[in-house]
Amino acid sequence: MTADPRSASVELALSRRRFLQGSALVGFSAFLAACGGGGESTGPASIGVPTPPPESAAANASPTPLPSPTGPLQFANWEAYIDLTGKAYDEGKYLPGSSPTIESFKKKYGVDVNYVEKINDNEEFYALIQPALSTGLSSGWDLIVMTDWMAARLISKGWIEKIDQGNVPNCTGNLRDALRNQPWDAGNDYHYPWQSGMTGIGYDKGALQAAGKPAPKSIADLYTLPANKITFLTESRDTFGLGLLKLGKNPDPATTTDADLQAVHDDLKPIVDGGARFTGNEYLEDFASHKVWAAMVWSGDLASSGDPQQVFVFPTEGVMVWTDNMLIPKGAEHKYTAELMMNYVYDPKIAAQIEAYVYYVCPVKGADVEIKKLDETAATNPLIFPTPDIVAKQHNFQFLSADLEQTLKDLYSDLAGT
Numbered sequence: 001m002t003a004d005p006r007s008a009s010v011e012l013a014l015s016r017r018r019f020l021q022g023s024a025l026v027g028f029s030a031f032l033a034a035c036g037g038g039g040e041s042t043g044p045a046s047i048g049v050p051t052p053p054p055e056s057a058a059a060n061a062s063p064t065p066l067p068s069p070t071g072p073l074q075f076a077n078w079e080a081y082i083d084l085t086g087k088a089y090d091e092g093k094y095l096p097g098s099s100p101t102i103e104s105f106k107k108k109y110g111v112d113v114n115y116v117e118k119i120n121d122n123e124e125f126y127a128l129i130q131p132a133l134s135t136g137l138s139s140g141w142d143l144i145v146m147t148d149w150m151a152a153r154l155i156s157k158g159w160i161e162k163i164d165q166g167n168v169p170n171c172t173g174n175l176r177d178a179l180r181n182q183p184w185d186a187g188n189d190y191h192y193p194w195q196s197g198m199t200g201i202g203y204d205k206g207a208l209q210a211a212g213k214p215a216p217k218s219i220a221d222l223y224t225l226p227a228n229k230i231t232f233l234t235e236s237r238d239t240f241g242l243g244l245l246k247l248g249k250n251p252d253p254a255t256t257t258d259a260d261l262q263a264v265h266d267d268l269k270p271i272v273d274g275g276a277r278f279t280g281n282e283y284l285e286d287f288a289s290h291k292v293w294a295a296m297v298w299s300g301d302l303a304s305s306g307d308p309q310q311v312f313v314f315p316t317e318g319v320m321v322w323t324d325n326m327l328i329p330k331g332a333e334h335k336y337t338a339e340l341m342m343n344y345v346y347d348p349k350i351a352a353q354i355e356a357y358v359y360y361v362c363p364v365k366g367a368d369v370e371i372k373k374l375d376e377t378a379a380t381n382p383l384i385f386p387t388p389d390i391v392a393k394q395h396n397f398q399f400l401s402a403d404l405e406q407t408l409k410d411l412y413s414d415l416a417g418t
Contacts, residue, residue: 049399050156069337071111074142076118079281083357120280121234122150133159138331143338149398151325152184160190161328167339170346174365191325195360199238199320201313202297218316219246227274229293234278236412241397245317251397265411300359318393
């Protein structure tokens with residue numbers, strides 16, 4: 001750590017061996033409230049937050065008596081998002097048998113789990129499952145993890161199974177209060193949060209030093225680096241949200257205009273033309289191979305890579321916040337087993353075990369107590385405990401009106417050539 005952890009631009013180059021804590025400090029409720037997409041002066045309804053279809057309210061309760069767990073559980077998640085050991089721990093890539101959480105779940109319930117790091121981008125994964133779900137067929141997945149705006153979209157289409165709350169007592173009892181009562185699924189009938197996080201800047205310290213380039217402290221600094229040595233995110237809400245901050249604009253969906261998004265596009269265009277690319281979690285591989293010097297990144301990824309040369313920065317202009325959520329796609333073959341997995345990871349001991357590896361913000365009450373048993377210093381880490389000055393600079397650019405979302409898609413498509 002090269003600066004005061006209470007600074008909003010603190011740099012984090014944390015060893016993978018250091019256990020971190022996944023609970024709350026002063027200001028954490030504000031952070032989670034921001035992750036949920038709610039507003040005060042301009043409420044969610046004014047920006048068109050999707051809500052569950054009325055006809056799905058009483059669907060798909062599990063039978064009584066409870067069924068036996070069946071498998072294999074088909075579980076799609078993002079990269080670097082579950083605890084790992086051995087070779088997988090060193091390489092940051094899941095391998096069968098490498099996650100203590102997955103292995104202990106398999107042992108407890110006597111079922112196999114096909115855990116796949118399949119999700120790299122919300123829209124990209126949506127394109128994979130949409131053809132089946134839109135025609136009433138199974139997606140092939142039992143449990144998926146989607147960012148809040150995409151989770152809301154899937155729920156609103158009726159493509160997500162209703163959770164039997166009796167099968168998830170840990171979830172109902174241990175979900176942090178600030179993550180309850182989201183307007184897009186007020187009763188948590190269809191989702192439970194997996195992790196929350198922030199989007200900022202990451203860089204490779206050694207690569208920049210070798211090139212004689214200063215480390216970026218701001219989004220504006222990132223834009224000044226050689227275009228072919230930086231990447232932006234395929235998650236267009238994150239890229240354009242940070243782009244708005246760079247231009248001194250407030251990334252509030254209720255006040256953002258088409259002209260604001262056009263300004264971000266025009267600011268990015270010469271950099272993209274110069275060789276900058278858009279990536280998802282592939283930036284981890286780009287950093288490892290020194291193909292990229294700096295990038296827009298998600299808060300836990302570089303810390304969990306285990307490379308002390310890879311540093312996360314809270315940009316001086318601010319950061320974006322979001323929550324990724326567990327969902328059971330409609331027609332899932334092993335729905336009950338998926339509910340058991342949801343319930344399992346909401347055990348505070350298991351949640352702490354996961355958090356100690358992934359370095360994101362944990363949604364589970366009691367995980368703070370459990371993870372302190374691993375490392376009492378974890379509570380000082382601003383990646384897990386955003387400090388008040390960081391909380392003050394957090395922004396949620398998740399729930400866009402239909403018109404604004406179409407503008408964003410068109411402008412991003414022009415930049416990315418998609």
